[in-house]
Amino acid sequence: MDAVTHGTLDHLTAGTLVPFGGDRYAVVDEALAAAFAPGDALHVDPGTGALLHVPAAVRRVVAEQINAAVAAFGVVRAAPRATIEAFFTAFADRLADDAVWAGIRAANAADVERARSAGRTTTRLTVSDRMRADMVDGLREWAGILLSRGSSVSADERVRHADWEVELQAAPLGVVAFVFEGRPNVFADAAGVLATGNTAVLRIGGDALGTAEAIRDGALRPALAAAGLPQGAVSLLPVRDRSAGWALFSDSRLALAVARGSGPAVAQLSGVARSAGVPVSAHGTGGAWLVADSAADVDRFAGAVRHSLDRKVCNTLNVAVLVADRAQELVPVLLAAADEAAATRSGTARVHVVEGSEGALPDGELTRQIPVHRADGVHTEPRASLLPVERLGQEWEWEDTPELTLVVVPDLAAAADLFNRWSPRFVASLISEDAAAHAWFRDAVDAPFVGDGFTRWVDGQYALAQPELGLSNWEHGRLLARAGILTGADLTTRRVFAHHDSAQQHR
Template sequence: MTHAPGQLTSLTAGQPIVYGGDRVTEVSAELAAAFEPGDRVIVDPNSGQLLHVPAAEHERAATAVGAAVGAFAALTRCSDEQITAFFDEFADRLADDAAFAPISAANQVDIERARARGRSTTRLELSATMRDDMIAGLRGWASAAMSRDEIVRTVDHDGWSVEARRAPLGVVGFVFEGRPNVFADAAGVVRTGNTVVFRIGSDALGTAQAIVEHALDPALAASGLPAGTVSLVPSAAHAAGWALFSDDRLSLAVARGSGPAVAQLGAVARASGIAVSLHGTGGAWMVAASDADAERFEQAVRWSLDRKVCNTLNVCCIVRERVDDLMPRFVAAVDAAGERRGADGRIHATGAALAHLPTDVTTRTARVERADGVHDEPFVSEYAVDDLGHEWEWEGSPEVTLHVVDSVDEAVELCNTHSPRFVAALISESDDEHRRFFDTVDAPFVGDGMTRWVDGQYALDAPELGLSNWEGGRMLGRGGILSGDSVFTVRYRARITEPGLHR
């Protein structure tokens, strides 16, 4: 290992790297051979994995963050009307067929490439519905109340007073999976005076670049906002995300995507002293109590499986004393959800649940739609209780785990142990049962029916940046729905009316 003054210029295979105070990892031969002067190495403090950031990827991220830092300062001199105009201009361009045509074309190319690699395209496709939702979200931000400098509390004293005022947080770094609509959702941070830097995965990079070129950048220019207010790191490399989240000029790091990738990004950001908001592992749990209404239960299951997103039903627990009449309802709901999507569903049953499923159900074959095509698979397969935390990622065929418990309390204990502590629903007619469930289940989102209500736009009429689980613990001073208007800090301003005020 050689050094320029204060700078790492090479690595040696087997070289020990100390991290976490008392842990050691080693440089692999592959990393040692690939490392060049100007590159950087980041240690994932969770796993000890060494993350290689080539100089070019670091430079791309650093340039984007630098522009966002400059734009944040310049944004304070822009009027509220200019910010409103930005959202209107952005929406207008997405709504204009001529401007949208190259964006749609780029999205089709991304979809074809993803399919060729056997990748899922359910969240990648910029459909007419997604386009309309993006436009509606941007219109919503345009009409939202401005809160860049809002008085939230005033404390009066003799001869003076103190105001607590909401203020912009700074630069937000945002790494997300291939969902083009996130552009519109996350641009909401500008409403509260923040700037944002995006990094998107390889599947949707072409779509994202087309949105920037044909809608975003022209909207910034037309409204007179600084060019770095919203920007995209032009790289699909994972290293670009690591570089972005290790830049301590960020005030907040937001990550959406698969659980392990999001956890790693969060660890990188935390190690750099950056506050994080992670939106990775999902999957809702539902519990049918002994007094559950059968029809309500069936409808709740069915409409919690209408599509695969983070708030989709993942695990269902039925109390044993109701298994005989609720089990057929559950199977019917899975069938209906699959039929609605033109495919068959899949049930992963624990031993306790399998014992209550009739032979004609357990021996069925399902026509299952996956990213790489349609497959004939068992409709029911046995699943281990210890694996209840697994989140099913499905395409057209709904997949859900089924378990039978002795009580609601047992289901709550399993949920708190195995789930990402995210969404929980109880089907019961008892107010006392619901109160106990709410008090004991460790989840930020708790309901009494379908789980798919958990959504910023649907529930709060505010486009969301992401939904947070409690896998990493409860969050200080904020809800599980992160929206553009919840990215702020608080400043204090004193007003002294008594010139001789002293202590």
């Protein structure tokens, strides 16, 4: 009898070795062995070796949503432009309706209270009038700038030969999966996939699920119905279990998996997708760097610091780098500007100072104690504390107390070297009145986003007037054929069509 070489996993035994990464293994423990049942799935995080258990019930829910998205793709890809425009307009109108928004706000209040009671962050969870306006504006922008699918990508993408020609046209990808952190506005951003004929399945962090369901029921589903589009065109996984993300990203029917959130979570999800052969667009570790050189203008520097710390998101100022010959002057400016930003939230900014740079601090800052507002309450911590240079890449996740790192360097070249070595290679901004320094800095820093002022400009809707699906850093290599801002307009492939003048054409 031939030996059995493959089959379906229906149980696990404690102590079993699970190979991964070519020469490593993980070990099944007693808890996992006891929990695993027929119909469940097991994935391995290729970065850490963590064994990821997906219960059968979660697999079924995810498969149902993907089935609906696959079926909807045939309708969406063939839908006329007017139909998709009608969807975006209807979605925006529903969010702009005060009665609808009242229901969303009530659901969000419940989500915020649940997260706060559990000691989890609510900085990005809370909806606001500004968030609502941005969602509505973004959807209306899609209705206005919707790409014309079925026409040439551009007039230049036609190559004419002597007796034949080829033409490149944009075409949709298919089903796009999103897993994102508890930011309800991303739910509307992700609907941008329909602009290029794609469909989407979304999973939002469990803390924001109630808010997302209210947006789905009050605005998304009615907008799809009004436009005559199937409900599977954009759907939300009704599951809080983290394993839903692993089940979603491991489905080989996906054309693209988009992961947004914290660095470790995004890395894990990306690993699951890649193991299943699914292309990934990862949007994880953030934190912007702001550099002030010898020719920095004090007022411009202060404004950039203050306006880069208005709230904690991925493009918030995380590391301030000052050249030594201006440090004594600019460090007090940095602290004052950071405190101005903090005053609108909780009072005083928290600062981490790289070892060797503490001499630039005013006296007493390392021993002074301040209240720091964190997710689990208010803590008494030092105003400034020392940080080893090896932790320069750490992104500070703060609630109401702005938090940043300070480092003093000999010159601009040293600043660029630190950025390229320790940062996630994401956002770099230079404050300088020297045009030659800006030209040099642009070439020297390995970042997709480079500016000369505040760092919070890095946003698809703010910068490009297109709602973003995510922002990518270059931490794990540069991106192929697109900028670091991923929008619905980017979710296309290319088809090549040929026309032969002569029936006798040959090579």
